[in-house]
Structures are given as C-alpha cells and as structure tokens.
Amino acid sequence: MHFEFQYIYFIWLATAVLLFLVLFAAVKKWKRKTIKKIGEPALVKSMIRGYSPFRFNFKFFLLCLSFLLGVFCVMSLRKPGGDDGIKRAGIDVVFVLDLSKSMLAQDVKPSRLLLAKQFISQMMDAMPDNRVGLVWFAGKAFIQMPISADHGSAQMYVDDASPDVVPVKGTVIGDALEQSLKSFGEREAKYKAVILISDGEDHDEKALKLSKELATHGLMVNTVGIGSPEGSFIPDDSTGGNKLDPATGAPVISKLNQKELQEIAANTKGVYVHLTDINAAVKAINAQLAQIDKKVSADTSLMSFSYYFWVFATAMVLLLITEQLLPDGKKVKET
Structure with missing residues (x-):
C-alpha cells in the first residue's frame, strides 16, 4: 500500500509562492531605494545597525514553507488502511x-x-x-x-x-x-x-x-x-x-x-x-x-484510509509560531 494525495488537483495553489517571491523582491528593492534617499551611507548604517537582512529573509522563507505545508494539508495525504478495497x-x-x-x-x-x-x-x-x-x-x-x-x-x-x-x-x-x-x-x-x-x-x-x-x-x-x-x-x-x-x-x-x-x-x-x-x-x-x-x-469507495494531513498542519503551525517569535533584528552592543 502506498501513500497518495486525495485531492491532488489542489497542487496548483502552490504556484502562489511565485507571487510571494515577486512581492518579496519588490519590497527588497523598495528598501534599497529608501535607504539611498535617507542620507549619508555611514549615518544610515548607524541608524539601522540592528536590522538583520538574514533574519528578514529567513522569516520570509518560513512563511513560504508554511504556505506550502498548508497546501499539502489541503491535498490530504492518505494511505489505504488495509485490503478493504x-x-x-x-x-x-x-x-x-x-x-x-x-x-x-x-x-x-x-x-x-x-x-x-x-x-x-x-x-x-x-x-x-x-x-x-x-x-x-x-x-x-x-x-x-x-x-x-x-x-x-x-x-x-x-x-x-x-x-x-x-x-x-x-x-x-x-x-x-x-x-x-x-x-x-x-x-x-x-x-x-x-x-x-x-x-x-x-x-x-x-x-x-x-x-x-x-x-x-x-x-x-x-x-x-x-x-x-x-x-x-x-x-x-x-x-x-x-x-x-x-x-x-x-x-x-x-x-x-x-x-x-x-x-x-x-x-x-x-x-x-x-x-x-x-x-x-x-x-x-x-x-x-x-x-x-x-x-x-481498486474500488476506493469501499476502502478504509489512514489520513496524514495533520502532519503538515502541525508542521505549518510550528513554523508560523517560530516566525512570530523570531526577532526581526539582531542584538546591538552598546558603545
């Protein structure tokens, strides 16, 4: 018996990640332009020294991964529970x-x-x-x-x-x-x-x-x-x-x-x-x-299935909690 997705056609929802990437790239470009408009590079660097580009990118990655896990959850992974079919x-x-x-x-x-x-x-x-x-x-x-x-x-x-x-x-x-x-x-x-x-x-x-x-x-x-x-x-x-x-x-x-x-x-x-x-x-x-x-x-109408959508749902929730708890910036040493 093998695993299968009950609603495989929902995979098209994953294409929304492409839209997220386009929006993310637009935000990054807007940030760069805004920084240039503020003033001297040294002054700007001092003002945003607590900002962490890595964490900003990583949190976006967590959100995208959470969304994909949600798609897999909707697709409902299952496995036939026996030879009922x-x-x-x-x-x-x-x-x-x-x-x-x-x-x-x-x-x-x-x-x-x-x-x-x-x-x-x-x-x-x-x-x-x-x-x-x-x-x-x-x-x-x-x-x-x-x-x-x-x-x-x-x-x-x-x-x-x-x-x-x-x-x-x-x-x-x-x-x-x-x-x-x-x-x-x-x-x-x-x-x-x-x-x-x-x-x-x-x-x-x-x-x-x-x-x-x-x-x-x-x-x-x-x-x-x-x-x-x-x-x-x-x-x-x-x-x-x-x-x-x-x-x-x-x-x-x-x-x-x-x-x-x-x-x-x-x-x-x-x-x-x-x-x-x-x-x-x-x-x-x-x-x-x-x-x-x-x-x-196989006559699947007579089969019993074990469902595993909860695995993706649990992982999605944990990632969303992690994204919320993760600080946006890094610690700055006092001088």
Whole structure:
C-alpha cells in the first residue's frame, strides 16, 4: 500500500509562492531605494545597525514553507488502511438505453422496455468486475449515473427507468453516444465500451458519423436491437388505447431499424445483437467485451484510509509560531 494525495488537483495553489517571491523582491528593492534617499551611507548604517537582512529573509522563507505545508494539508495525504478495497480486473461499460415512447411497444414480451431492462440486469450480473455507467435518451440524452463500481445503485436506476424520465419526444442516438463518451471523463477510450439498447426507430445521421469518430478513439459500441422489423402499436397511457398519428388519426406502428444499429456497431468494431433471447444476447456481448484489455483497479469507495494531513498542519503551525517569535533584528552592543 502506498501513500497518495486525495485531492491532488489542489497542487496548483502552490504556484502562489511565485507571487510571494515577486512581492518579496519588490519590497527588497523598495528598501534599497529608501535607504539611498535617507542620507549619508555611514549615518544610515548607524541608524539601522540592528536590522538583520538574514533574519528578514529567513522569516520570509518560513512563511513560504508554511504556505506550502498548508497546501499539502489541503491535498490530504492518505494511505489505504488495509485490503478493504475490492480489486477489479475489468473494463468500464456504459449502458445507453432508449426511453422513447416506442419502447413501450409490445411486439416482444413483456414489452421492449421491460425486456431491455431485464437484459441490462443480467448483463451486469454477468460482469461483476466491470464498472458501469448509465445514459438515458429519447428526444435528448443525459448521464443518469457516472462510471461506478456500485452495481446496486445502477440496478435501482434501471428499475426506475421509463419514458417519463425523458419527456422530450424523439430518438437522438447521436447525442446519447456523445453523452456516453463524456461519462468516461476523458477522450482516452482504452478499457472502455458502450452497449446501446434501442429500437433505432428514428434514423440519425449524426449517430453514424459520430460512431466513426468514436472508432478513432478506440471506443467499441455494441448495439442491441429490440423489437420486430414488422413493428407494433405503441400503447398510449393517456387514452388507454394506442398512439395515433395526429395528421391521419391512424394508429402509429413502430418498427425496429436494424440497419442503423448494425452500421454503428460495425463502424466501432462492435457487435450487433437482435434481442430475442436474453441469455444468448448476454453471451454474445460478453464475448465481444472479452476482446478488450482488462485493467486492475481498486474500488476506493469501499476502502478504509489512514489520513496524514495533520502532519503538515502541525508542521505549518510550528513554523508560523517560530516566525512570530523570531526577532526581526539582531542584538546591538552598546558603545
């Protein structure tokens, strides 16, 4: 186990020492000019014979060192207290789920959405070492849960997923892919993959272009088509019947758009699966994910740490006390 700083990004505060040095140099220059303006050098030397340049410089050094110790204190040095953290040899996987109204169609049982949620649940059970993230989309896309090793929380979000979460109509797969990339927190796509579950009903040219860009970053997108090519009516909860076309009044039929989902997967060296059998789909996706290199990471949320910020805090206080007690001048012998 090694020491680490919990908030390493606070190191930028140390650059303030450069400002202190500039101000210190300005004060020294001002002192020299002032001494020259007073009068004869011999007289001035006699007047300031108790002044100690060394102590003045040393006290400034103590203040700068105290400030740096304060920065290290804020950064919070810590060390894992044991093997509480779970070592995971896995990858980061973002599930991108379509929550448009068309996912309520029942051409697959119990419905497209419920079948998709069952698939995600079984997929997470089949890859316990992988960290997961969630992106929901319909007419807009957003990150529902950032990358995490907490599969329990992810499952709760999946259970609660419904079209009501994203009230904007549409199927913006391109925006969903952008959000999935953001959820990884960096452009480096090593050890990362996306699983897109959708009926792909709306053709999205942006998604096809973006998938080619994602491929250049090494990000694999596996797509899961849900529904049937023949299509089905979309239930309308407000009327208790089926959704109707506002223009014609005829029932709307939602069909699975396999072609777009297949192209997205092919562009990123992923695999397309038509979801009819959950076990078979999980096996196919897992086989594809197995091609991605694994990394070993620790789930720090489950670790206990020993903290050592107090060491820097104690040293900082002692230096500040020393600086205050240290006289500014030197003793002058009486003549």
